[in-house]
Every structure is written in C-alpha cells, then in structure tokens.
C-alpha cells in the first residue's frame with residue numbers, strides 16, 4: 001500500500017512489455033522442446049519435428065481462437081447486460097446453445113455441416129481444418145468468456161455508474177473510464193482460466209484431422225505401437241505449455257493489479 | 262431574482278409504488294436547503310430527480326432555466342448539478358487527483374495541466390492536498406467524502422446535492438465533512454442537503470423541508486421548525502432525533 005507501488009506505470013506500456021516477453025519466452029520454449037525431444041531415444045527422437053509441429057499448431061490454435069474468443073466474449077457479454085432485448089435475447093440464446101452442447105459436436109458441426117448449410121444459401125465457403133477449429137473454439141470459449149464478462153460488469157457497484165453519470169460523463173465514457181477498468185480486475189483470473197482450458201480443449205481439433213499435438217501423438221503411437229512413451233511425451237508437452245502460460249498470466253494479473261488497484 | 266430550481270407537481274413511481282406525490286419547490290440561487298424526514302419518505306428520490314438519476318414521470322423540473330425533459334439536455338443539467346452520496350462512490354481504480362480531474366478532462370475538455378492545477382486547489386480547499394496521489398482505499402471515510410465533494414466541485418456546478426453525506430461516517434469524522442460543507446454554504450453555493458445533522462441545519466440552512474409520504478409537508482426556517490413545528494409527524498420526528 002505504499003505510494004511507491006502506486007507510481008504511474010502505464011497500463012499499455014506494461015502490457016506491451018508483457019506481450020514481448022511472452023512471445024520471446026515461447027520462442028525459447030519451442031527451441032528447448034525441439035532440443036530435448038531431439039535427444040530422446042527411438043519412438044520420440046526421430047519424430048521430434050512432428051511433435052514440435054503439433055505443439056506449434058496447438059499453441060497457435062489456442063492463441064488465435066483465444067483472441068477471437070475474447071472479442072466474442074466482450075461483445076456477447078456486453079449484449080447480455082444491455083437493456084435492449086434485441087441484443088440481450090440473442091446473446092442469451094447463443095450462450096445457452098454453446099454451453100449446452102459438447103465442444104466435440106460443435107467442432108464436427110463447423111467442419112462438416114456448416115459448409116453444406118452455407119452452400120444451401122448460396123455461399124461457397126471452404127474452411128480448412130485450422131480455420132474450422134479456430135471458429136468452433138472461438139465461439140465456444142467466447143460463450144464462457146461472455147458469462148465471465150457479464151458477471152464482472154455487474155459486479156461493479158451501481159453507485160460507480162451513478163457517480164460518473166452525475167458528473168456529466170456519457171454512458172460510453174462511464175463504461176470505458178469507470179466500469180470497464182474495475183471489471184477488468186475482476187474478470188482477468190477467470191478469463192485466464194478459460195484460456196488454459198482452451199489450450200487443453202484444442203486437443204479435440206484432432207477429431208477433424210487437424211494435425212495438432214494430440215493427433216501427432218496418436219499417429220506416432222499407432223505407427224510405432226509404443227503408446228506409453230509417445231502419450232507420455234504428448235502429456236508432458238501439454239503440461240509444459242500450460243505451466244508456462246500460467247506463469248505468464250500470473251505476471252499479467254499482478255501487473256493489472258498494480259495499475260488499476 | 263430568477264429561481265435556480267423550480268419543481269412543479271413532480272411525481273415518481275417505482276412500479277406501482279408512488280414515491281413522489283406532487284412535489285413543488287422553488288430554490289433561489291445561494292439558498293441552503295436542508296431536507297429531513299422519516300426513512301422512505303422520498304428525500305433521496307426527490308433530489309435524485311433533480312439530476313435525473315431517477316427520472317421523474319410527471320410534472321416539470323427546471324434547473325438554471327434548463328427544463329429537464331427526456332434525454333436531450335440531461336448532460337447540460339448534470340454539468341450544472343453536483344452530487345455527493347452517502348457511500349462516497351469514489352472511483353477506486355483512480356488516484357484522488359484522477360478522481361477529481363476525470364470529468365473536467367472528459368466532459369469539459371479541460372487540459373490535463375489545467376484540470377490538475379484546479380484539482381489541487383480544490384483539495385487544498387477541502388484540506389487534503391497532501392493525499393492527491395493516494396488511492397481512495399488509503400483514505401479515511403471523512404477524507405474520502407471530502408474528495409467526493411472536491412470531485413463534484415471540479416465541474417463548477419451551480420447547485421450541489423448532498424444525500425446524507427455524513428451518515429456512513431464514524432462520529433469523529435462527521436465534523437470535518439460538515440466544516441467543508443459549511444464553508445461551501447458561506448461561499449454562496451446553492452445547496453440541497455438531506456441530513457439529520459441539526460447543528461448544521463441551524464448554523465447554515467436558510468430553509469428546512471420536512472418530507473413525509475412522498476411530499477413536502479413543511480417548508481420553513483430552521484428556527485420556526487424547531488420551535489414550532491406545524492405537523493404532528495414533524496413533531497414526533499423532531500422529538501425522536503433530538504432525543505438521540
């Protein structure tokens with residue numbers, strides 16, 4: 001609670017520094033993973049490239065669908081708190097459907113059924129495995145993020161809104177300068193949780209033959225008939241990715257606390 | 262002299278509950294009006310209609326010549342009217358000085374330097390200049406409420422509304438807030454104050470309004486009110502708060 005810890009540290013600057021640090025760390029991590037896997041004996045060592053390629057796809061899939069998922073979550077979460085039912089009802093419906101159906105079904109639906117549906121209305125869109133997985137995962141994590149964001153916005157006391165409005169701030173200014181910064185602190189830990197869960201859930205994309213870490217592992221496993229070392233390696237790589245991710249998100253949380261208290 | 266607040270036959274419903282029942286009030290610039298009355302009588306609701314935090318649903322309200330009707334001129338009115346709440350409602354993620362400069366910068370488009378200079382002057386006026394870079398949670402309740410007063414004053418309002426500004430405070434902090442409010446009253450600010458602080462009313466109020474059942478049932482000077490309350494409800498109410 002000292003004055004020093006409250007010294008101005010610009011939020012954008014700290015966040016930018018954090019992003020640069022995280023990217024550098026993941027590059028280093030991938031170099032380390034390829035090096036370690038390359039040193040391993042037979043079923044792993046010769047196929048290290050395949051595992052690394054799979055891990056890279058898993059991470060990319062998580063980051064891209066995670067970013068879109070934040071956007072979806074913010075839009076749907078805001079719509080959920082709107083006083084206009086035209087926004088509120090579709091948002092609730094979306095959350096209800098996504099949270100009430102299995103992610104695996106959603107992936108299969110986007111990959112297999114969506115192109116046919118789009119074609120029937122005259123849209124010829126071909127989604128490859130990766131974009132299908134991004135779409136399904138982003139919508140899925142977006143629905144869970146939306147509930148977190150709604151709860152976070154509603155957790156900011158009404159008096160904050162009233163004080164801001166009585167000072168003459170507009171609804172948008174109040175949202176951006178008063179409500180959102182406070183909600184941000186509340187929502188960061190559960191959003192981080194959703195991101196880590198997303199990294200693990202992305203393994204389901206193997207079902208639409210996206211060659212991410214899980215599919216890479218199960219291919220090697222059925223080629224070599226050596227499930228124990230192969231699946232242990234797959235699990236260890238997931239664990240490494242989630243652990244490093246958690247380390248960085250803990251950092252981010254701490255920084256947000258300092259800048260927005 | 263033209264009135265700064267004119268309320269005619271103001272009504273307000275919450276669902277089927279009739280909270281304000283035809284309130285009439287005219288306030289002249291510089292007047293200090295203390296509002297008392299039993300809990301639930303509509304005091305908060307009434308002063309909140311004056312800046313449309315609770316929009317009224319019948320009757321007319323004019324503040325400094327601007328009629329309060331629908332959405333269009335809401336911002337204009339809110340800039341004229343400052344409000345201080347029982348629970349302070351400071352912005353916890355901003356420093357004391359940032360709390361004060363937020364609205365001048367965003368709404369009045371003041372430069373940061375000007376807003377900060379003015380903010381520090383206001384903090385000096387309420388006696389806590391040295392706390393400028395702290396966060397609200399690091400301040401005592403009395404200090405927080407003084408920051409809230411400075412924050413409202415930063416918008417240079419013509420009217421200040423206070424809704425039980427000392428009710429959430431420990432007794433030893435009440436005086437420091439009342440002293441700031443007295444200074445403000447003497448400086449000529451138009452004030453509407455919901456409070457049960459009788460010393461404050463006696464010292465600086467020009468008028469006392471007694472609310473009961475969603476309307477003003479007595480509108481008189483403090484001396485008259487204490488010596489000779491006209492209504493039975495006012496008499497029993499007075500004896501209750503004076504017994505304390």
Ligand SMILES: Nc1ncnc2c1ncn2[C@@H]1O[C@H](COP(=O)(O)OP(=O)(O)O)[C@@H](O)[C@H]1O
Nearest residue numbers: 275278280298299300301302303304305306307
């Ligand atoms: N937002 C609201 N919704 C429903 N009823 C309300 C609301 N605000 C106030 N009321 C009711 O209106 C009446 C007057 O409330 P209020 O103006 O807060 O009284 P006072 O400030 O005099 O204690 C009370 O009965 C209260 O329950």
Ligand SMILES: [Mg+2]
Nearest residue numbers: 304305306425
């Ligand atoms: Mg009240």
